[in-house]
Amino acid sequence: MKLATLKNGRPDGQLVVVSADLTRFVSAGRIAASLQAALDDWAVLSPQLSALASQLDASAISGQPFDPAHALAPLPRAYQWIDGSGYLSHLERVRTLKGSKDEQLQSTWPLLYQGGSDSLSAPTDPIVATDPELAVDFEAEVAVIIGAVPMGATRQQAAAAIRLVTICNDVSLRRLVLDDLQNGFGFFHSKPSTAFAPIVVTPESLGAAWRDNRLHLPVRVEVNGLLFGQPNAGTDMHFDFADLIVEAARTRNLAAGTIIGGGTVSNRHDEGLPTKRDGIGFACIAEARTVEKLKYGRARTPFLKPGDSVRIAAIADGRSVFGDIDQKVALA
Amino acid sequence: MKLATLKNGRPDGQLVVVSADLTRFVSAGRIAASLQAALDDWAVLSPQLSALASQLDASAISGQPFDPAHALAPLPRAYQWIDGSGYLSHLERVRTLKGSKDEQLQSTWPLLYQGGSDSLSAPTDPIVATDPELAVDFEAEVAVIIGAVPMGATRQQAAAAIRLVTICNDVSLRRLVLDDLQNGFGFFHSKPSTAFAPIVVTPESLGAAWRDNRLHLPVRVEVNGLLFGQPNAGTDMHFDFADLIVEAARTRNLAAGTIIGGGTVSNRHDEGLPTKRDGIGFACIAEARTVEKLKYGRARTPFLKPGDSVRIAAIADGRSVFGDIDQKVALA
Numbered sequence: 141m142k143l144a145t146l147k148n149g150r151p152d153g154q155l156v157v158v159s160a161d162l163t164r165f166v167s168a169g170r171i172a173a174s175l176q177a178a179l180d181d182w183a184v185l186s187p188q189l190s191a192l193a194s195q196l197d198a199s200a201i202s203g204q205p206f207d208p209a210h211a212l213a214p215l216p217r218a219y220q221w222i223d224g225s226g227y228l229s230h231l232e233r234v235r236t237l238k239g240s241k242d243e244q245l246q247s248t249w250p251l252l253y254q255g256g257s258d259s260l261s262a263p264t265d266p267i268v269a270t271d272p273e274l275a276v277d278f279e280a281e282v283a284v285i286i287g288a289v290p291m292g293a294t295r296q297q298a299a300a301a302i303r304l305v306t307i308c309n310d311v312s313l314r315r316l317v318l319d320d321l322q323n324g325f326g327f328f329h330s331k332p333s334t335a336f337a338p339i340v341v342t343p344e345s346l347g348a349a350w351r352d353n354r355l356h357l358p359v360r361v362e363v364n365g366l367l368f369g370q371p372n373a374g375t376d377m378h379f380d381f382a383d384l385i386v387e388a389a390r391t392r393n394l395a396a397g398t399i400i401g402g403g404t405v406s407n408r409h410d411e412g413l414p415t416k417r418d419g420i421g422f423a424c425i426a427e428a429r430t431v432e433k434l435k436y437g438r439a440r441t442p443f444l445k446p447g448d449s450v451r452i453a454a455i456a457d458g459r460s461v462f463g464d465i466d467q468k469v470a471l472a
Numbered sequence: 473m474k475l476a477t478l479k480n481g482r483p484d485g486q487l488v489v490v491s492a493d494l495t496r497f498v499s500a501g502r503i504a505a506s507l508q509a510a511l512d513d514w515a516v517l518s519p520q521l522s523a524l525a526s527q528l529d530a531s532a533i534s535g536q537p538f539d540p541a542h543a544l545a546p547l548p549r550a551y552q553w554i555d556g557s558g559y560l561s562h563l564e565r566v567r568t569l570k571g572s573k574d575e576q577l578q579s580t581w582p583l584l585y586q587g588g589s590d591s592l593s594a595p596t597d598p599i600v601a602t603d604p605e606l607a608v609d610f611e612a613e614v615a616v617i618i619g620a621v622p623m624g625a626t627r628q629q630a631a632a633a634i635r636l637v638t639i640c641n642d643v644s645l646r647r648l649v650l651d652d653l654q655n656g657f658g659f660f661h662s663k664p665s666t667a668f669a670p671i672v673v674t675p676e677s678l679g680a681a682w683r684d685n686r687l688h689l690p691v692r693v694e695v696n697g698l699l700f701g702q703p704n705a706g707t708d709m710h711f712d713f714a715d716l717i718v719e720a721a722r723t724r725n726l727a728a729g730t731i732i733g734g735g736t737v738s739n740r741h742d743e744g745l746p747t748k749r750d751g752i753g754f755a756c757i758a759e760a761r762t763v764e765k766l767k768y769g770r771a772r773t774p775f776l777k778p779g780d781s782v783r784i785a786a787i788a789d790g791r792s793v794f795g796d797i798d799q800k801v802a803l804a
Contacts, residue, residue, distance in 0.1 A: 151512060151727070180483060217551045217727055220590035253657040254586040258552035258727035270624055270723060291664075291804055292602055313723060325585040326658015332724040391602060391645060392664040395483070395549055395590035472623055 141186070141193040141342045143168070143304070144463075145175055145212045147262075152176065153212040157193045158339055162463060164203035166196050175215055175285075175340070179397045182287055182303060186342075208463045211338035213260035214306060215285065215397060221257035221334060223281070223310055223401035224250050224384035226377045230406035233427040250379040250387050253327050255310070257399065261335035263463060266470035267311050267444070268332075275314035276444040276469055279404040280423035280452045282355045282373045283308045284381050285340060289394040298385035299353050301394075304340035306462045307359060307454050310401060311335065314426055314443060334401075337452070337462035349456055353380035357461065359405045361423050362451040363444070366414065368428075369421025371407040373454065410434075413441055423452075444469045473518070473525040473674045475500070475636070476795075477507055477544045479594075484508065485544040489525045490671055494795060496535035498528050507547055507617075507672070511729045514619055514635060518674075540795045543670035545592035546638060547617065547729060553589035553666060555613070555642055555733035556582050556716035558709045562738035565759040582711040582719050585659050587642070589731065593667035595795060598802035599643050599776070600664075607646035608776040608801055611736040612755035612784045614687045614705045615640045616713050617672060621726040630717035631685050633726075636672035638794045639691060639786050642733060643667065646758055646775060666733075669784070669794035681788055685712035689793065691737045693755050694783040695776070698746065700760075701753025703739040705786065742766075745773055755784075776801045 142160065145153035152174035156165040171188045172178035178185045195201045225231055228247055261267075269276050285304040289297060316330035343350045349357050356374030360367070379387075384400050405423040412435050413428050415421030422428040429439035444450065449468045453460040474492065477485035484506035488497040503520045504510035510517045527533045557563055560579055593599075601608050617636040621629060648662035675682045681689050688706030692699070711719075716732050737755040744767050745760050747753030754760040761771035776782065781800045785792040 219549045219551060220588060251655055251657050252660050254588055254660060256552060256586055256724060257589075258730055259725050268623065274723075291600065316723070321656045321658075323583055324653045324658075325583050326653075326656075326660075328584050328586060328658075328720075329723045388660075391606075391648070391661045392588060393591050398590055 141190045141345055143175060143189065143214065143340050144206070144338050145214050145216060146210050147212055151217055153216050157189055157196055158206050159196050159203065162339065163206055164196060165206040166192060166201050166203040168192060176397050179285065179287065179303060182396070208338040209264055211463070212262045213336035214304070214338070214340040215399065216260055218257040218260060218397055218399050219395050220398040221255040221260070221401070222252055222388050222398065223255050223403065224252050224379065224387070225403035226250065226379045226384060227403050227406035228378045229376055229408045230404040230427060233406070233430040247378065250384055252384070252388055255327070255331055255334060259333055261333045263335060263338045263465045265335060265467060267467050268470050268472050269313065270472045272446055272471060274316060277312045277314050277425045278361070278444070278450045278452070279310040279312055280359045280361050281308050281310055281404055282359070282402045282454070283336070284400050286385060286394060286396070286398050286400060288396045289385055289389045291389055291391065291393050293386055293389045295382045295386055298389070299382040301385065302343055302353070302381060305343055305346060305350060305355060306340045307337045307452060307465065308401060309335040309450065309452055309465050309467065310404070312424070335465050335467055337465050339462040341462065353382040355454065357454045357456050359423055359452065359454050361421070364449055367417070367421065369415055369423050371405045371420050371423055373402070373405045376407050377402065412436070446471045473522045473677055474671050475507060475521065475546065476538070476670050476672070477546050477548060478542050479544055483549055485548050489521055489528055490538050491528050491535065494671060495538055496528060497538040498524060498533050498535040500524060508729050511617065511619065511635060514728070540670040541596055543795070544594045545668035546670070546672040547731065548592055548594070550589040550592060550729055550731050551727050552730040553587040553592070553733070554584055554720050554730065555587050555735065556584050556711065556719070557735035558582065558711045558716060559735050559738035560710045561708055561740045562736040562759060565738070565762040579710065582716055584716070584720055587659070587663055587666060591665055593665045595667060595670045595797045597667060597799060599799050600802050600804050601645065602804045604778055604803060606648060609644045609646050609757045610693070610776070610782045610784070611642040611644055612691045612693050613640050613642055613736055614691070614734045614786070615668070616732050618717060618726060618728070618730050618732060620728045621717055621721050623721055623723065623725050625718055625721045627714045627718055630721070631714040633717065634675055634685070634713060637675055637678060637682060637687060638672045639669045639784060639797065640733060641667040641782065641784055641797050641799065642736070644756070667797050667799055669797050671794040673794065685714040687786065689786045689788050691755055691784065691786050693753070696781055699749070699753065701747055701755050703737045703752050703755055705734070705737045708739050709734065744768070778803045
């Protein structure tokens with residue numbers, strides 16, 4: 141089952157069911173007023189949504205043409221957005237940037253940060269920066285939306301709570317990261333609105349691409365139309381989504397509709413840029429710059445400037461599974 | 473106008489208007505399905521809520537007896553909870569505990585952290601800890617709920633966006649603070665669910681107690697029935713709520729329904745515990761312990777143990793303005 145949220149002038153948008161090939165949609169408004177409402181009563185409502193999806197896929201309902209430009213983030217505002225760090229090679233590459241110390245600790249327990257979830261960006265929203273000198277970067281990630289998870293949950297409870305899978309762009313203002321982390325209270329100004337792909341998919345509908353609580357697909361990133369990276373999200377993910385959920389629930393309950401990010405997708409390699417057609421590359425600029433510093437003595441790849449674009453998609457059989465995140469940088 | 477959210481078996485509860493003396497309520501369900509729904513359309517709905525409140529106060533509507541034990545947090549789940557640090561004496565007293573370095577920086581820009589907002593505790597919910605050794609502490613704070621604020625907002629825009637005022641208990645697990653801050657990603661495990669008083673009040677209805685974007689009332693804290701502190705929230709608040717909102721909106725929009733905390737209420741003095749009847753005392757245990765270490769060479773006041781209780785109220789003319797937060801520590 142594939143779901144999306146379309147713009148309707150209201151903060152929560154309109155929940156729709158999207159056909160398996162992403163070409164058509166039908167409103168799910170008779171079943172649930174919003175994706176959050178569906179998540180609040182998932183046991184009752186998801187079979188109804190699923191039945192509607194089957195009818196749409198069988199063309200028993202013709203539906204309407206699906207245009208991702210009309211999509212909001214699947215949850216345009218969420219009660220919680222927690223970003224984890226599943227990929228150690230991302231942490232290793234950016235550690236110097238973040239002034240973070242304890243290497244040992246970070247590979248024993250996954251790092252998490254509490255992100256802002258009050259206004260999540262649509263897949264084609266601009267990345268708005270107040271200053272072109274803030275070192276705008278993207279971070280291509282896999283994210284899951286979960287049902288309620290009790291404090292102290294087991295891995296099994298955590299895995300069973302995964303309702304939907306998608307990808308996101310955890311926009312980062314690198315120039316502000318150090319200030320945020322040095323003041324001791326964690327990311328804040330350096331992490332403006334995270335953008336999401338238009339489509340969320342149930343784990344079952346991902347088939348073999350979803351296994352071991354990981355998404356086994358390349359996440360393809362293009363900057364200004366050029367391939368930047370296509371690391372596989374199922375490779376080198378040291379902490380899987382069950383680990384991240386267990387860690388998040390250590391001292392608290394997690395409400396239905398909580399979004400958990402897996403961290404910047406990152407594979408171990410030491411190729412520089414430009415990324416070759418069959419190369420791996422990077423899912424954020426900061427990692428590329430670190431590798432360049434080691435290889436060439438200095439970072440070559442600039443951060444994003446106003447007018448630059450970034451496109452992010454998870455690819456299966458040559459197709460974009462969740463639809464594309466396609467953002468342009470703009471000045472406020 | 474005074475509002476509350478009553479338990480009705482659903483995550484967002486039932487919005488009610490409460491009489492000025494907090495004794496009676498009437499459902500506001502015909503005006504707005506929830507407090508968040510009211511905040512989403514505040515310009516249209518708040519006059520209707522206000523008219524209902526006037527009818528209730530004039531006894532044109534009799535209403536039903538208001539029992540705070542039936543209240544949820546006013547926003548039982550919110551899209552954002554940002555906690556600021558308005559009171560420098562709190563930061564100074566706990567700085568050693570938090571391993572936070574830059575004193576100068578902290579008095580120039582207010583510190584903020586992104587808190588979990590997916591499940592905010594009701595005023596009488598237990599404080600549930602998974603381990604009695606986590607050093608459970610309270611932090612009595614003033615909080616405001618705001619309308620939408622654009623990125624880069626001015627102080628004037630920020631002040632005008634303050635819709636509602638209340639108090640909260642930013643529960644802290646002191647034993648986990650250092651780990652959270654040392655990993656560099658900020659508070660997470662050390663800040664479980666924050667609890668809120670039952671009542672939110674519009675700034676206008678607070679009269680002279682709300683001025684200069686501060687609440688000029690003592691916030692009274694009792695631990696196991698004994699006075700622990702009653703610092704005045706309007707005194708020594710270096711950064712007011714407009715400052716905190718401006719800072720929060722530096723690189724992002726803030727959605728309607730965002731809750732901003734003013735930080736642990738803290739007044740400058742060097743009295744130790746026990747707090748005398750006319751003393752000032754403290755709004756968290758950590759501060760008391762720091763003062764004790766300086767005065768007596770060691771901390772005397774223990775953190776909360778299972779079975780201990782904490783009661784927090786803002787007091788005007790001997791009455792609890794927002795109703796009491798009244799929590800007991802329990803083991804998970």
